[in-house]
Amino acid sequence: MAKKSFLVLHPKDDLAVALTPLSAGKVIVHSDQTITLLTDVKVKHKFALIDFNKDSIMTQYGVPVGRALSDIKTGEAITTENTEHSSDDMCNWMPGYQAPPTDASKFEGQTFKGFQRADGQVGTRNNWLVIPLVFCENNNLMTLREVFNRELGFTDHSSYQDELRNLTELYKNGASVDDILNSAESSGAKTQSSNNLFPNVDGLKFLFHNMGCGGTNEDSQVLAQLLAGYIKHPNTAGATILSLGCQKTQMGLLESYLERLDIANKPIYFHEQQQIGTEQELISKAIKSTFAGLIQANQHQRQDSPLSKLVIGVECGASDGFSGISSNPAIGQVSDLIVKLGGSAVLSEFPELFGVEKEMIMRCKDEKTANTFIDLMRSYEARAEADGTSMSSNPSPGNIKDGLITDAMKSAGAAKKGGTAVIQDVQDYPGYITKKGLNLLNTPGNDVESCTALAGAGCNLILFSTGLGTPTGNPVTPVIKVSSNTKVAITMPDIIDFDTGCIISGEKSLEETGQDLLRHCIDVASGTTISKAEKLGQDDFIPWKRGTSL
Template identity: 90%
Template sequence: MAKNSFLILHPKDNLAVALENLKQGQVIEHGEQSLTLLDNVKLKHKFALCDFPKDAIMTQYGVPVGRALMDIKTGQAITVENTEHSSDDMCNWMPGYQAPPTDASHFEGQSFKGYHRKDGQVGTRNNWLVIPLVFCENNNLMTLREVFNRELGFTDHSSYQTELRQLTELYKNGASVDDILNSAETSTSTAKSSNNLFPNVDGLKFLFHNMGCGGTNEDSQVLAKLLAGYIKHPNTAGVTVLSLGCQKTQMGLLESYMEQLEVTGKPIYFHEQQKIGTEKELISQAIKSTFAGLIQANQNERSDAPLSKLVIGVECGASDGFSGISSNPAIGQVSDLIVKLGGAAVLSEFPELFGVEKEMIMRCKDENTANTFIDLMRKYEARAEADGTSMSTNPSPGNIKDGLITDAMKSAGAAKKGGTAVIQDVQDYPGYIKQTGLNLLNTPGNDVESCTALAGAGCNLILFSTGLGTPTGNPVTPVIKVSSNSTVAVKMPDIIDFDTGCIISGEKSLEETGQNLLQHCIDVASGTTLSKSEKLGQDDFIPWKRGTSL
């Protein structure tokens, strides 16, 4: 049997993970134990290391991750048919947690090239934002985006336009439907920026959304607070704000949250359509103010900043059975290094902490912080139950297909993104990060909603673990996609920034991979490297309506 055909993650575990497709009848040697597989076990899936009577608890990462729905024999595959979610109950906080030591000596004294803001924050990008207070203004945003991109080239889709033009010519010359479908591909470029007039401006970003009116007062307040976070964000140079005038999310509400966040030193231009009159005049004024804003933003230049100015959000999406073994722990290494260097890391996705609450509680710095986390988790689960569901239903079909068959399995691996540091603060959505060190932010597990919240909380980089591949990005913050396996990195090179499959193959250690990933983060923060999502122009922005979203 190949030495690396399976993996046991913790001495307490009674499940093993297949590192390759294993065949029924194969003999597995584990220490002094020899067992015969009773089923085929697919890559990334688990098999039993012992007999499980019905209702017995299964353990992975040293914590409960499932309960046997029937008797399961040693060597049998773990499936949705024979296993259900199970986890440790919540507990009361107790003092005594000590984070393991982190050696950050390799990065001490290093810096990145960033944009220094008047409030002391440092941006990794220099963006001008155009924000609607209500969805009624989305059409005007579309007009502004088309006008500015066509004239200034912040986004380049010229190769796709060339391809469409060639297809048009084929059709004019009598090509059939099959001829069109089978024609040679001509477009390989991405939507990278080609702005030359304002070289110090990294992006002109338009935050389309479907909120601002017609919802609850809470929805309006949440949107205003989130947008205030985007305006305060260190990657934001200034903002053009469009309003209809009669909507629930009033400019005064936005201004009140900006005051709470102490937003200062940034040009902000406000345009209200019902006061201005015609759409033509509104757009004319918005073009002038946005162009004037770009001139001001272009006056900013990058200069050296300590790594303590990095605020790194950690996220996962389209996870697989390797995510908790390679990409998530590698991101956790970066989290611990940044904390050690005096920066901040932010772990979100509360449905993906469901099942590992005990670990999170015991890592909190004090009882008040732990109680805040407990209260938010209980409210989240209560809201889900009121809607007839549970956070245990979080795993998607893709997760299950690739080995994450219970929410506790998914959560135990997802939590690895937060490393091992002490939790300094817990924030409800849409909070803004105030503390250095490791922070928790209450968000859904939904990738885009969570990334939207992380950026709104002030994260100037986001590390995003994926096992299956996803193009998710953000308009303000670079999103660095980290693959759990080399197969998806090779198959989807246009969206994967960093491959941690070397951990699975044994080519590199977790520690070395984590250090390499942090160095990549420094390059992206400095603007010498663009994230793949930036190259694709993937500007996903979906505010969370505070209903059930897993």
């Protein structure tokens, strides 16, 4: 079968996506139309299927995604010069959506090997956390990380160490700068856990951050609430907490949020430097309590657990013009399957829902849930406007270069990660997921801030769609990178876990690819497969300070 050169995503669409580079003069046939392209169309970019007059609205995914800045002829490429953002507003839409059926029969009765916690949650990893309440403790965290990693081997950068040692020898033997630059490359960092003393502990994780002291009272409260979520997290066995003593984010504030989350039977050790005295005494106590915590964490073992215990966060970053066609819908398939099986899926990144609010509102289970979403979206947009920007500024230069030229185009594709299920709950940052089914979580569009929030909300896996490739991960939750195209999967094999380029090529259907992706999730959840971000030691942790972050 010949590979398609373009794709129309919805019967209502008047734009088509180029699946390969298309040259001016090429004749294509769509439905009963024969169209001669008037301009070159880059791969992943769009072209007009009809004539647009100036100010006409363009449609993709069946929703408005742009407004013509000038007359555009059939067969002409859609660009930033002739198109701007446009979308439906949030007024006069109410819930009433009926989700299409989802066939999850192939996964009924399947289990994963997880860590069952006293509160009923199930972890996909078994981590011990070391958490500072203020950035003043980061240096002490670095000391603890170096001591524990050197002695217990939770991470291993030996190949990079070998490379530096080889360069040192070359320099001692008289090598020039060019000799150094052209020397053989490292075989790659070996960062997967090599801990042998505590085989049931997947990670000893250190949550470095730059908050806790200055800033607003809201900053301190949000940080404490987020950290409480990380301790509550099913992938967390317990935690060591370091405090200076005089910062805004006090121990008592964290303890109040721990009580609200009803954390049961988890060992938590608190150390306050200004009460203990010297740095040496603080670190000595922290070493002892963390080692004791690792002993307790090691008592947990993986057990067969139902797929209904999975809480999967969905995220996208470095998106391209194929993300909304392949990787995002494939993730949406997993979202629908998990919801059908009784689990939870969490769609975040509210700036990337700007432009598809109507769809989200109609998919909410009731008016109260819809109004919560509307209020959060309006508040976010008001903050952006107060800072002299707009949610429509979300697309990055990389997004635009690869075909996402308006925020509505990006959002319409990004929303596909949430599948087709009814929205059961909407939470503000930094909320914690308690409802089964599809949830919305208010987070920024910034990849790391959003993943940090998803993990803090209790997601025990995160599916991360990318079209251009991005190396981010999370200290607590495995982040599974899903590429929209095979080229980036081949170019960045150390980052990409799963390739959905087979959808673009026509080798596999969306449904089949989504099922394969869920099988991969089960392997990662069971610990039989380690995500690429984990192998690379990508433990990115950036709390959102509630400013404008698109």
